[in-house]
Amino acid sequence: MAEHNELGKKGEELAVEYLRLKEYEILELNYRYQKAEVDIIAKRGNTLIAAEVKTRSTPEFGNPQDFVKPKQIQQLVKAVNHYVEEGELDVEVRFDIIAIIKNKAGTKIEHIQDAFFYF
Incomplete structure (x- = not known):
């Protein structure tokens, strides 16, 4: 597996662990429909959360969230x-x-809620 794929997989594992610690119920991982894949579908209360996980080893070329x-x-x-x-x-x-x-210096996780809206 390519190094960037391994980093992405590790990022998704960290995100699941993070959400569980925040008391989210994980419903689906890598849910696919047509050409789309939702990294994590979770639920907390009456809210369904679709989470896109972006993992980078450095913010040098931009923040991970800028790549959505x-x-x-x-x-x-x-x-x-x-x-x-x-x-x-x-x-x-x-x-x-x-x-x-995530790199040798450590791991930083930022959870951006309501990252985008849809109509």
Whole structure:
């Protein structure tokens, strides 16, 4: 596995651990619908959280959250909409980004709630 893939996988594991510590219930990992993949679908109270995890080894080229592009957001919204409709869920939906910088100096996790809105 390429080094960047390993870093991404480790980032997702750290994000799941982080969310569980914050008392989120993890419902799905790497949920796929058509061309979209939602890294984590979790629930807390009556809110469904779709979390996109971005992991980098350095912020040198930009913050991890800056790498979530409009086309990806559009695909995430479509996938989560499908998930909610298929499950006939009556929940509020929130889109979060979990930005992680992990390197030899340590690990920094930033949880950005309501990272983007959809219409």
